[in-house]
Amino acid sequence: MRLDLSAEAKAMAAEAREFFATALPDEMRRHVVQCPEIIPIELQKRWHRILASRGWGGHGLPAAAGGTGWSDEVHHAFLREMALADAPRPMLYGLRMVATTLVRYGTEDQVRRHLPGIISGEAMWCQAFSEPDAGSDLAAVRCRAVREGDEYVIHGTKLWTTEAHWADALCGIFRTGTGARKQEGITFLLMPMSARGIEVRPLKLLEGSHEVNQIFFDGVRVPVSERVGDEGDGWRVAKYLLATERLEIAEVGRSWSLLGRIKAVLAGPDAKMRTQCENPVVMTRLAELEIRLLVLDATERRLVLDGAEALRAGAPLLKIEGSTLAQDLSELLLDITGLDAQVWSKEYDLDTPQPVGAPGSGVAGRLFYNSRVRTIYGGSSETMRNLIARHDLKLGQG
Amino acid sequence: MRSPEATAAEMLGESVARFLSETCGFYERRPAEATGAYSLDRVWEGLAQIGALGLTVPEPRGGAGAGAAEAFVVCRELGRVALSTPYVSTALLASTALLEADPELQDEVLPRIIEGRSRVAVVASDFGAPTGGEKAGLAGRRVGEHEVSIEGYLSMLLHLQGSDLVMSSLRFGDAADTDYLVFLPVAALSEVSTGRFYDGTPVAAGRVEKAVVHARRVVKVSADLRQRMRLLFALGCASEASGLADALVQVTADYLRSRTAFGQTLDRFQALQHRMADLRMSQEAIRSCVALLIHALQTADCLQRERLRHAALAALGGHVRRIGKEAIQLHGATGAMWEHFAGAGLPRLMVLQQLCGNPDQHTHAYAHIVRDELPTGAYRPLF
Numbered sequence: 001m002r003l004d005l006s007a008e009a010k011a012m013a014a015e016a017r018e019f020f021a022t023a024l025p026d027e028m029r030r031h032v033v034q035c036p037e038i039i040p041i042e043l044q045k046r047w048h049r050i051l052a053s054r055g056w057g058g059h060g061l062p063a064a065a066g067g068t069g070w071s072d073e074v075h076h077a078f079l080r081e082m083a084l085a086d087a088p089r090p091m092l093y094g095l096r097m098v099a100t101t102l103v104r105y106g107t108e109d110q111v112r113r114h115l116p117g118i119i120s121g122e123a124m125w126c127q128a129f130s131e132p133d134a135g136s137d138l139a140a141v142r143c144r145a146v147r148e149g150d151e152y153v154i155h156g157t158k159l160w161t162t163e164a165h166w167a168d169a170l171c172g173i174f175r176t177g178t179g180a181r182k183q184e185g186i187t188f189l190l191m192p193m194s195a196r197g198i199e200v201r202p203l204k205l206l207e208g209s210h211e212v213n214q215i216f217f218d219g220v221r222v223p224v225s226e227r228v229g230d231e232g233d234g235w236r237v238a239k240y241l242l243a244t245e246r247l248e249i250a251e252v253g254r255s256w257s258l259l260g261r262i263k264a265v266l267a268g269p270d271a272k273m274r275t276q277c278e279n280p281v282v283m284t285r286l287a288e289l290e291i292r293l294l295v296l297d298a299t300e301r302r303l304v305l306d307g308a309e310a311l312r313a314g315a316p317l318l319k320i321e322g323s324t325l326a327q328d329l330s331e332l333l334l335d336i337t338g339l340d341a342q343v344w345s346k347e348y349d350l351d352t353p354q355p356v357g358a359p360g361s362g363v364a365g366r367l368f369y370n371s372r373v374r375t376i377y378g379g380s381s382e383t384m385r386n387l388i389a390r391h392d393l394k395l396g397q398g
Numbered sequence: 399m400r401s402p403e404a405t406a407a408e409m410l411g412e413s414v415a416r417f418l419s420e421t422c423g424f425y426e427r428r429p430a431e432a433t434g435a436y437s438l439d440r441v442w443e444g445l446a447q448i449g450a451l452g453l454t455v456p457e458p459r460g461g462a463g464a465g466a467a468e469a470f471v472v473c474r475e476l477g478r479v480a481l482s483t484p485y486v487s488t489a490l491l492a493s494t495a496l497l498e499a500d501p502e503l504q505d506e507v508l509p510r511i512i513e514g515r516s517r518v519a520v521v522a523s524d525f526g527a528p529t530g531g532e533k534a535g536l537a538g539r540r541v542g543e544h545e546v547s548i549e550g551y552l553s554m555l556l557h558l559q560g561s562d563l564v565m566s567s568l569r570f571g572d573a574a575d576t577d578y579l580v581f582l583p584v585a586a587l588s589e590v591s592t593g594r595f596y597d598g599t600p601v602a603a604g605r606v607e608k609a610v611v612h613a614r615r616v617v618k619v620s621a622d623l624r625q626r627m628r629l630l631f632a633l634g635c636a637s638e639a640s641g642l643a644d645a646l647v648q649v650t651a652d653y654l655r656s657r658t659a660f661g662q663t664l665d666r667f668q669a670l671q672h673r674m675a676d677l678r679m680s681q682e683a684i685r686s687c688v689a690l691l692i693h694a695l696q697t698a699d700c701l702q703r704e705r706l707r708h709a710a711l712a713a714l715g716g717h718v719r720r721i722g723k724e725a726i727q728l729h730g731a732t733g734a735m736w737e738h739f740a741g742a743g744l745p746r747l748m749v750l751q752q753l754c755g756n757p758d759q760h761t762h763a764y765a766h767i768v769r770d771e772l773p774t775g776a777y778r779p780l781f
Contacts, residue, residue, distance in 0.1 A: 389671035
């Protein structure tokens with residue numbers, strides 16, 4: 001039941017805080033604050049190179065795989081400081097998901113070939129899981145990979161693939177067979193985005209941003225050596241990767257940061273905000289959100305300190321509350337900003353002033369509308385509740 | 399990986415759980431509770447033998463020298479069987495106050511507490527909820543060098559029945575700003591009226607008419623000690639609520655797995671699965687509230703402590719209510735029966751959280767703290 005980090009993790013937090021205070025360029029921080037959902041690829045890579053220059057390019061990976069070799073607790077302390085500093089997110093799909101998954105399920109050859117690019121920040125990855133008829137019901141994937149000699153040949157489509165338009169490579173799950181359960185016959189494959197037969201088409205989210213894509217596979221050939229795990233056993237690999245993604249989506253540190261920004265707006269010079277501060281309903285909402293965040297933070301910390309298995313088991317729970325809370329925080333920011341927040345502002349074009357409304361108010365609208373997807377991607381809140389009911393509570397299994 | 403301390407605490411928890419299930423399981427004791435014939439004597443004796451009553455007393459004073467984490471597991475197990483006892487008031491609050499008392503009073507009372515021969519009733523509002531009714535409180539007047547004359551009225555005395563001592567706040571007219579506690583024999587109370595909460599917890603009110611006691615029975619209470627005792631009280635209540643919430647989620651899940659309706663067991667309905675998932679989330683949130691209170695007890699900054707206490711108690715209220723109410727709803731009418739565990743769960747959870755003040759008050763207090771913090775510009779996480 002302790003919440004205090006170990007001395008080692010505290011030292012890491014202090015070291016990281018000091019480093020971020022000087023090494024994080026102002027314009028990068030400004031971008032994260034103003035448009036946190038979409039960080040351009042060049043900024044992401046630049047930030048990763050800064051981390052790599054400090055020897056932190058492989059943060060969270062075992063030393064044997066070229067990583068920092070930190071414990072989960074130390075890594076947790078590091079990620080939290082990175083979020084609190086308003087630094088760009090770690091390279092989620094490459095470092096946090098593909099690399100972690102390869103360390104667990106990949107071959108030595110795959111680790112040797114793919115991890116250096118991920119750790120150096122040169123290789124940008126995306127994750128192709130969902131399909132038009134397989135979203136929350138992910139095991140219903142139909143995008144087919146047919147074995148031909150030493151290759152798989154892929155036909156079909158993947159949907160909602162975040163940052164595919166920037167990625168150098170993708171990981172994905174493909175139907176290679178059928179079994180008694182639909183989770184059987186799924187295979188986990190890696191491939192370069194430059195492979196012949198891959199086409200990426202942009203999809204626009206409701207606030208106008210280009211973050212996700214649809215990918216079409218027309219006879220894409222992938223060597224068998226790029227299969228992770230056994231043929232037909234990709235569901236197990238995907239579940240491991242998804243648990244990591246869900247932990248990232250909880251984003252407790254970034255919610256603290258957003259809460260701080262809301263407070264800063266309220267405490268700012270805008271006369272309208274003084275009225276908001278005197279409004280007990282607003283202050284109660286703010287207090288309730290902070291209390292929820294504090295409790296979520298304590299839950300995450302307890303699970304981190306209980307070990308990797310506990311943390312992964314708790315991922316659905318953290319994902320539901322973390323994503324919902326982030327939405328609710330953005331809604332409070334939207335409400336206190338008022339009508340100004342409804343003025344559409346172009347994504348990550350921070351140097352173009354808003355045509356109408358208070359300067360800087362555009363972030364409130366972007367955050368609110370963009371955050372709608374947070375309770376959907378990485379497994380919807382409803383899917384997370386299914387997992388909690390089945391795995392934690394053993395319901396519906398008789 | 400669990401620390402050795404955490405492992406030791408869980409071993410203690412297992413001992414307490416085993417003992418409680420053998421001696422005072424809910425369905426075994428419920429008939430006796432129905433007639434008012436249930437006695438805590440056997441439970442109290444067993445808790446003493448396990449070492450739970452001297453848990454937080456330092457080893458040189460005859461206790462186990464344990465901390466808040468161990469206190470949590472004992473309270474959690476008491477909560478799991480929905481048993482209301484004076485454990486928090488006696489083993490946590492009175493023991494803590496006595497460590498600041500005159501050594502002679504310590505020598506007199508601490509061994510009795512540790513051995514299970516003494517139980518202490520406390521006034522709820524001294525450590526938790528403000529209560530209404532007749533203006534209550536004790537006033538003291540020094541008589542000579544060694545004695546104090548005390549009078550006043552006490553209300554919402556918890557577990558007076560079965561206790562031999564009362565610990566109450568005390569004010570002196572000549573030092574109104576100074577905070578004291580006094581240990582009185584129960585016999586010092588007159589005009590005692592008794593009642594009970596919906597969860598069965600005995601409560602009482604009574605008058606103290608110019609009782610003259612030795613000055614050593616009065617303990618000067620620093621602001622730090624008062625705050626720690628408030629936190630211990632909150633921790634005890636929250637820990638019991640956590641144990642009870644765990645048990646209610648478990649019995650409700652068991653029920654859904656076994657009850658058939660519309661041709662299948664209830665646990666196959668997704669609507670019910672999702673409601674159970676929400677209860678599971680509340681269960682973890684309650685544990686986190688406990689963790690926040692333990693953390694507050696280990697925090698030196700008194701403002702930070704108070705902030706954590708308000709946050710934990712504000713959050714606790716909503717989550718325990720959700721579990722208490724849903725456990726009944728998901729059991730159907732059978733869960734609303736007095737003799738059913740789910741039916742006993744809600745009143746117990748409500749009492750535990752209301753003892754610490756209602757959640758709205760804590761949210762309101764927290765909002766004031768946040769409001770005052772706004773101009774500072776310092777908005778780091780709390781741990």
